[in-house]
Amino acid sequence: MKLKSIYILFFFLPIFSCKKDNYAAPSSTLKGRILYNNEEIGxxxxxxxxxxxxxGFGKKGAIAASFAQDGSYSALLFDGNYKLIIPNGQGPFKWHQNAAGVNDTLTVAVNGSQTLDLQAVPYYLIRNTVYKAVGTELTATFRVDQIITGNDAKKIERVNLYVNKTQFVSGSDNxxxxxxxxxxxxxxxxxxxKVSVPVIVPVQNYVFARIGVKIEGVEDMVFSPLQKIQL
Incomplete structure (x- = not known):
C-alpha cells in the first residue's frame, strides 16, 4: 500500500508542474514617449x-524599463493599475514632484495595449540643428535653448558633437x-x-550624428534628434 501511494504521488507531480508553468504571459503593451510640449527630449x-x-499584486519590486534615444519607451504588462515613476536624479529634465520635492508617481490603468506620452521639462533643448558634410569633414550648426530658468536653472558644462557608423550615437557610442x-x-x-570622420571599415558613405549637452550637476545628457548624413 505504501509503495502504491508513492507511485501515485510521482504520477501526479508532472501534472501539477505543468499547471504551474501554464500561467498566461503579460500581453498588454504600454508605450509612449517623454516630451516637452510635444517636442522630443533626446x-x-x-x-x-x-x-x-x-x-497589491504580491510583487513589491519595480518593473523596470528605460528610454530609447528618441525618448520612447515600451513595457509588456498584465492588465491592472500601476504607479509609474522616473526615479529621483534620473534624466536631464524635471519630472513631476510632490510638495516635498520628491519625484511623484503617475497612476496608470492598463486594459489592453495603449499609448501614454509623458511630459517633462528639460533643462535645455538643442534646436535648429543643420549638418553639412564636405568630404570627411562634418560641421554641425545649432542652438541650445535654456528651458528651466530661475532658482532651478543649471549651467551648461559642455556641448558635444558625436558621430557613429550605427544609429546608436552618444558619448559611449561614437x-x-x-x-x-x-x-x-x-x-x-x-x-x-566640426569633426573629421575617420576611415570606416567596412566602407560606408554615411554616418549618424547627434549633438549632446552635458548639464552641471546632472548625470544624463540631453541630445538632439538622430540624423543620418551622406558623406
Whole structure:
C-alpha cells in the first residue's frame, strides 16, 4: 500500500508542474514617449530608467524599463493599475514632484495595449540643428535653448558633437567627437562644431550624428534628434 501511494504521488507531480508553468504571459503593451510640449527630449539609449509598480499584486519590486534615444519607451504588462515613476536624479529634465520635492508617481490603468506620452521639462533643448558634410569633414550648426530658468536653472558644462557608423550615437557610442566647454560659449543661439570622420571599415558613405549637452550637476545628457548624413 505504501509503495502504491508513492507511485501515485510521482504520477501526479508532472501534472501539477505543468499547471504551474501554464500561467498566461503579460500581453498588454504600454508605450509612449517623454516630451516637452510635444517636442522630443533626446536621451542616451538605455540610460534613463522608469519604473512601474502594481500595488497589491504580491510583487513589491519595480518593473523596470528605460528610454530609447528618441525618448520612447515600451513595457509588456498584465492588465491592472500601476504607479509609474522616473526615479529621483534620473534624466536631464524635471519630472513631476510632490510638495516635498520628491519625484511623484503617475497612476496608470492598463486594459489592453495603449499609448501614454509623458511630459517633462528639460533643462535645455538643442534646436535648429543643420549638418553639412564636405568630404570627411562634418560641421554641425545649432542652438541650445535654456528651458528651466530661475532658482532651478543649471549651467551648461559642455556641448558635444558625436558621430557613429550605427544609429546608436552618444558619448559611449561614437567613432568621432568634438567638444565645446560651457565656459567657451558666448552665444548659445549660434553654435558650430566640426569633426573629421575617420576611415570606416567596412566602407560606408554615411554616418549618424547627434549633438549632446552635458548639464552641471546632472548625470544624463540631453541630445538632439538622430540624423543620418551622406558623406
Amino acid at each position: 536621451l542616451e539609449y538605455d540610460r534613463v530608467p522608469l519604473e512601474l509598480y502594481q500595488p 567613432i568621432a567627437g568634438k567638444e565645446l566647454s560651457g565656459g567657451a560659449i558666448t552665444d548659445p543661439t549660434a553654435l558650430s562644431l
